[in-house]
Amino acid sequence: MLQISKLTKQFGSQQVLKGISARFPEKQTTVIVGPSGSGKTTLLRSLDLLVRPDSGELTFDDLKLDFSQPISSKQRNKLRNKTSMVFQNWNLFPNLTILQNITSAPIHVHKVAVDQAEHQAHKLLQEVGLDEYATAYPHELSGGQQQRISICRALAVQPQYILLDEPTSALDPERENQILRMLERLSNEGNSLIMVTHNMQFAKNVADKILFLEDGELQFDGDKEAFFSAKTDRIQQFLQGVTLN
Template structure:
């Protein structure tokens, strides 16, 4: 389990995370929801140290760190080895083939052999319906295909958790659905994921747990049924606003 306690993050005088505490269970999908600017992405990125809060603690199995104290390179490496981040804009290496994009990190970071990494990469590509694209370059792929490759790249590191920051926000609805189906399959297989998303239907279908963040505070931490069917007035207002915006598109 990943657990953060009493984390505070500031940008200048603005407190983005306000003494926030939350747990992310093993083998489950946790979806982080909330309005724009609420601190969702900051919370997610603090889990693999892309963002460093000013204070608070992170516990990840037998790994523990205090954000207020210097973090050694070894501890940082050990934390990041347990997670893989998937960003909004996939961030593939344009000069590498699809296969190379997936195999480079396991070979250089984990020390795996080329034969092992290529075999796993081809298996992952087959699982996401892109087996024939191994020798192509990112510029030859659609946005949806590139995002599926970035998910393969994350899985190739054998992470305990995959962290996804609005993974479909740059995609049109058809391509978005392709990616969401892959994530839904991963969730069913018990791959632990923590996902920041704007897609409420996806959140409803895939989440084991929902965390609602607003103004740096957690206003809800519970099940999808509680969130969507037995929620507070504030969450009902949020959901009705999302629905209205979606219908207006």
């Protein structure tokens, strides 16, 4: 299981994370919510060291990181071999084909045989209905198609946890729904997802656990039923300010 203890992070004079402690159960979907600027993305990116916390600890199975001490490249790589990130704007390599985008990390980082990596990539593309685009380049696909490819790329390395940073925020409503249905299927299949989102309906439908952040502090850590029925003024105010379709 992935867990963090007393994580802090400061950018300049701004304290972005203020002693965050949480557990992220395996084979469950944890959704991180909160107002803009609350520290959600910083927290998510701390989980695979895209952001390096200033202090606190991260424990993942037999790996334990103390952020008050230097982190070796071996420790960093061991953590990143267990996780895979999906970004807001898909971040595909424009000079590589769709197939190459998906197989690059398995082949070059995880040392998977080329034919095995390509077989797995085609299988993933078939699952999302995009195998016909295997030899195409990212610019030839729509935003929704590119985001589906970025999720395939994340799945190709068979991570223990998939980290998703508002993966639908750059999409129109129709394409957003396509991606959310895909994520709901992954969640129902027992994948371990940690997702930052503003889509409260997705959180209500899919989350096993919700973390609510505000001003760098963890204000709620519990199951979705408790969150959506919470009587605290701040959570009710937050929920009234977002749309639940």
